[in-house]
Amino acid sequence: MLEIECPWCGSRDQDEFSYGGEAHIVRPLSPENLDDREWGDYLFFRDNKKGQHAEQWCHSAGCRRWFNVVRDTVSYRIVSVYRSGDSSPGDPS
Amino acid sequence: MKKDRYSVFSLARNSVNYHQDWAEAWRSPEPAGEYDVIVVGGGGHGLATAYYLATEHNVGRVALLEKGWIGGGNTGRNTTIVRSNYLWDESAHLYEKSLKLWEGLSQELNFNVMFSQRGVMNLGHTLQDMRDIYRRSNANRLNGIDSEILLPDQIKEIVPAMNVSGDTRYPVLGASYQPRGGVARHDAVAWGYARAADSSGVDIIQNCEVTGIRQEGGSVRGVETNRGYIGAKKVAVVVAGHASVLAEMGGFRLPVESHPLQALVSEPLKPVLDTVVMSNAVHGYVSQSDKGELVIGAGIDAYTGYGQRGSFSIIEGNVAAIVELFPIFSRVRMLRQWGGIVDVCPDACPIISKTPVNGLYFNCGWGTGGFKATPGSGWVFAHTVANDEPHPLNAAFELDRFYSGALIDEHGAAGVAH
Numbered sequence: 001m002l003e004i005e006c007p008w009c010g011s012r013d014q015d016e017f018s019y020g021g022e023a024h025i026v027r028p029l030s031p032e033n034l035d036d037r038e039w040g041d042y043l044f045f046r047d048n049k050k051g052q053h054a055e056q057w058c059h060s061a062g063c064r065r066w067f068n069v070v071r072d073t074v075s076y077r078i079v080s081v082y083r084s085g086d087s088s089p090g091d092p093s
Numbered sequence: 094m095k096k097d098r099y100s101v102f103s104l105a106r107n108s109v110n111y112h113q114d115w116a117e118a119w120r121s122p123e124p125a126g127e128y129d130v131i132v133v134g135g136g137g138h139g140l141a142t143a144y145y146l147a148t149e150h151n152v153g154r155v156a157l158l159e160k161g162w163i164g165g166g167n168t169g170r171n172t173t174i175v176r177s178n179y180l181w182d183e184s185a186h187l188y189e190k191s192l193k194l195w196e197g198l199s200q201e202l203n204f205n206v207m208f209s210q211r212g213v214m215n216l217g218h219t220l221q222d223m224r225d226i227y228r229r230s231n232a233n234r235l236n237g238i239d240s241e242i243l244l245p246d247q248i249k250e251i252v253p254a255m256n257v258s259g260d261t262r263y264p265v266l267g268a269s270y271q272p273r274g275g276v277a278r279h280d281a282v283a284w285g286y287a288r289a290a291d292s293s294g295v296d297i298i299q300n301c302e303v304t305g306i307r308q309e310g311g312s313v314r315g316v317e318t319n320r321g322y323i324g325a326k327k328v329a330v331v332v333a334g335h336a337s338v339l340a341e342m343g344g345f346r347l348p349v350e351s352h353p354l355q356a357l358v359s360e361p362l363k364p365v366l367d368t369v370v371m372s373n374a375v376h377g378y379v380s381q382s383d384k385g386e387l388v389i390g391a392g393i394d395a396y397t398g399y400g401q402r403g404s405f406s407i408i409e410g411n412v413a414a415i416v417e418l419f420p421i422f423s424r425v426r427m428l429r430q431w432g433g434i435v436d437v438c439p440d441a442c443p444i445i446s447k448t449p450v451n452g453l454y455f456n457c458g459w460g461t462g463g464f465k466a467t468p469g470s471g472w473v474f475a476h477t478v479a480n481d482e483p484h485p486l487n488a489a490f491e492l493d494r495f496y497s498g499a500l501i502d503e504h505g506a507a508g509v510a511h
Binding site: 001002014015018019021036037039040041043044045046047048049050053055071073074075076 | 436495498
């Protein structure tokens with residue numbers, strides 16, 4: 001089980017959160033100019049990193065706000081937590 | 094390399110000697126410098142691929158590289174359910190091909206894979222569940238796949254231990270039933286394919302981890318491993334949860350995400366359940382092994398992970414569902430619990446495909462349901478690799494479908510949530 005530090009509510013059990021997949025995916029700014037390959041890449045292709053992975057979580061049973069987490073996908077250790085729109089603070093440990 | 098056939102006579106002969114003189118089931122050769130085809134991944138799918146490359150397509154020099162020991166990944170971590178009751182034509186045909194191969198597999202491999210066609214039941218708990226079940230069942234019949242609809246009293250006849258009284262939070266309203274479905278012995282599938290592939294000349298090389306894929310001018314040349322460079326005309330990658338890692342070595346991305354998927358077994362009980370019961374809505378599936386253990390499958394964790402373990406809350410919800418269906422199991426103790434890494438595609442269907450690199454092929458994205466497909470997956474993948482083009486059965490499962498939009502959406506429709 002994970003214990004996740006919500007940037008607004010503090011440390012809570014994983015059960016209060018829902019997972020939102022890879023972070024920092026930017027919606028295409030001019031969708032009408034995209035070809036099938038670019039749409040496919042945007043919609044379906046993900047990094048799926050083995051190691052440190054930036055991802056979105058939502059405190060769905062709490063403040064219901066989205067934020068970003070960097071987590072190690074092998075040890076499941078949470079490396080850092082930061083608000084949406086910010087960039088990763090790196091590994092404080 | 095022709096081995097003695099396993100038979101009642103060889104069993105009797107070896108029993109005289111207290112079973113001390115059985116020949117090794119497969120060799121452990123040193124890797125040669127160059128192969129026609131290297132299969133990366135020694136799970137059931139990889140072993141089946143190597144076997145069919147050697148036997149059906151007469152590829153001379155085949156090596157199979159496994160970073161750990163064969164069958165130690167998802168092949169040894171699943172709940173061994175085999176069925177082919179998928180909704181869409183493309184997947185129904187693929188899984189049905191696999192089921193047909195299962196039916197003759199023990200004879201073909203001369204290895205008892207303990208395939209037991211004890212039936213698979215997919216429960217419906219809501220009106221919409223039942224509508225989906227009727228639709229899927231009718232689609233199965235149109236594809237020549239056996240499927241029946243059961244109502245609660247018929248379910249009770251087959252599974253007396255199930256609570257179908259209707260006084261539960263999610264009452265059992267009916268089920269689809271595939272009598273030809275069932276379970277098989279997971280290790281035996283890996284060992285049977287390994288022994289048969291080895292007999293056909295395949296070099297099975299364990300403890301050999303691929304660390305890089307060497308390319309030249311857009312074509313594959315071989316693989317870097319922890320035991321040195323091995324050249325190959327073609328490389329066939331079938332590594333389940335680590336598919337994205339291998340794809341990165343090849344220089345491209347895949348539309349898969351790796352998630353932990355857990356399962357657990359109970360202490361052995363006397364026979365209580367002689368079929369497979371699956372429920373999509375409350376999410377649990379259970380069967381009883383020949384040893385008497387209840388084999389219970391949970392769902393995936395929402396987050397991605399390569400750690401071969403998942404969250405306790407997933408198991409908690411899973412066991413709650415099983416206990417509601419089978420109140421008689423409420424005081425059964427669980428013996429073991431484990432996790433595997435499953436590579437899930439956005440449309441819950443596999444990718445069996447050529448890649449942007451010539452001579453490099455990927456078979457991945459089986460998600461939570463790859464075990465049942467082991468023989469069929471190897472069979473079509475071997476065809477794809479040997480002929481450099483997909484078999485009609487897997488033509489729809491190309492990587493390109495994520496650009497063309499021709500997805501095969503089996504989420505939920507496959508009878509279990511992914």
